[in-house]
Structure formats: C-alpha cells, structure tokens
Amino acid sequence: MTTVGSRAEFAQLQERLLGGLRGTVLEIGAGRGRTLAAYPREVRWLGLEPDPRRRAELTRIAARHGRHEPVLAGVAERIPLPDASVDAVVGRTVLCSVADQAAVLAEVRRVLRPGGSYVFFEHVAAPAGSLLRRVQELLAPLSRRVSHGCDPARETWRSLEDAGFSHLDLRWYAAVRWDLDARYIGGTARR
Numbered sequence: 001m002t003t004v005g006s007r008a009e010f011a012q013l014q015e016r017l018l019g020g021l022r023g024t025v026l027e028i029g030a031g032r033g034r035t036l037a038a039y040p041r042e043v044r045w046l047g048l049e050p051d052p053r054r055r056a057e058l059t060r061i062a063a064r065h066g067r068h069e070p071v072l073a074g075v076a077e078r079i080p081l082p083d084a085s086v087d088a089v090v091g092r093t094v095l096c097s098v099a100d101q102a103a104v105l106a107e108v109r110r111v112l113r114p115g116g117s118y119v120f121f122e123h124v125a126a127p128a129g130s131l132l133r134r135v136q137e138l139l140a141p142l143s144r145r146v147s148h149g150c151d152p153a154r155e156t157w158r159s160l161e162d163a164g165f166s167h168l169d170l171r172w173y174a175a176v177r178w179d180l181d182a183r184y185i186g187g188t189a190r191r
C-alpha cells in the first residue's frame with residue numbers, strides 16, 4: 001500500500017471517475033441509484049439489481065434522472081448482457097455483497113469491450129490485527145444475513161489483483177476515528 005487518502009478524497013475520486021465516463025455504462029448492484037447524479041448526461045446508463053424491491057425503487061429514481069431503460073434483473077455473477085457490449089462497468093459497495101467475487105469480475109471482463117474499464121469503489125477489511133478488523137470478522141455472519149449479503153471483512157483488493165485485468169489502478173482511502181481504521185479502495189481496472 002502506498003498513499004492512503006481521506007474519506008473526502010474518496011468522494012472526490014467517485015465524482016471524477018464517474019463524471020469521466022462515456023458510452024454505455026453498466027452499474028452492477030446499483031441499489032437506490034446513489035451514483036446517478038454523477039454520470040454525464042450523454043452516458044447510456046444500464047442498471048443491474050437483483051433485489052426486486054430495490055429494482056422497482058431504482059427504476060423510479062432512474063426515471064427522475066432521465067434514465068428510462070428498464071433496470072436489469074439478476075446477479076453480477078451472471079450478467080444478462082452479451083460479450084464486449086459495454087464501455088464501462090461501475091460497482092460501488094457491491095463486491096462486499098456478492099456471493100462470488102471472482103465470478104463477478106470474470107463477468108465484468110466478459111461484458112467489457114476490449115480497453116473498457118471497471119470502475120470500483122468499495123469498503124474493505126480493516127488492517128489485519130486491528131480492533132476494527134476483529135469487530136468486522138465478528139459481525140460478518142450477522143451482516144451477511146441482514147444487510148444484502150454485505151461482508152465487512154473482505155480483502156477485496158486481492159480479488160481485483162487476481163482477476164486478470166490488463167491494468168489496475170487501485171487507490172487506498174481511510175477514515176480513522178478513535179481506534180477504528182476503516183479502509184476503502186477505489187479506482188479502475190482495464191480489460
């Protein structure tokens with residue numbers, strides 16, 4: 001790990017990377033559409049969301065942002081799109097929740113056109129041995145059940161490093177409060 005940015009810098013990274021996207025963009029696990037305002041107007045936005053209630057809500061929210069294509073149903077382990085069909089894939093706080101990170105990243109690579117980018121923003125496991133890491137590991141079984149599958153103790157950077165992207169720009173961010181050192185990663189991985 002080299003530089004660790006602040007939480008404010010993590011938010012700035014999200015604005016900058018989402019604002020720079022072009023073409024057809026698929027957002028996996030899009031939830032309640034928190035990113036929608038950050039995309040350029042000319043982007044064709046496709047959402048994928050497995051939870052039917054969230055999907056219905058997301059469809060309404062997306063329409064308010066002028067995005068009228070139906071939100072895709074399904075999980076990111078099996079993306080219902082053809083090979084090389086999108087210019088970018090976005091995942092924000094979603095690799096913490098999926099059942100199989102390696103399968104999701106293989107699907108992300110499959111649907112990206114050559115040279116296309118996966119843009120990710122994730123909370124990840126706190127440093128090994130830290131108090132927060134022990135809390136995350138204790139809470140993980142409960143969190144997985146009650147919080148859309150979210151496992152707060154995942155070392156998601158390892159999955160990104162192992163996923164076979166041609167280029168990975170992965171940055172670290174932290175929010176330190178009292179003795180609790182929460183960690184985030186963000187960046188781009190190119191097919």
Ligand SMILES: C[S@@+](CC[C@H](N)C(=O)[O-])C[C@H]1O[C@@H](n2cnc3c(N)ncnc32)[C@H](O)[C@@H]1O
Pocket residue numbers: 028029030031032033034048049050051054074075076077091092093094097098099148149150
């Ligand atoms: C923590 S929420 C984040 C929502 C949104 N991306 C955001 O940043 O506000 C995780 C989302 O991932 C979705 N999700 C869970 N498992 C998934 C999977 N296997 N494939 C795609 N999305 C999934 C959940 O339904 C939920 O909407």
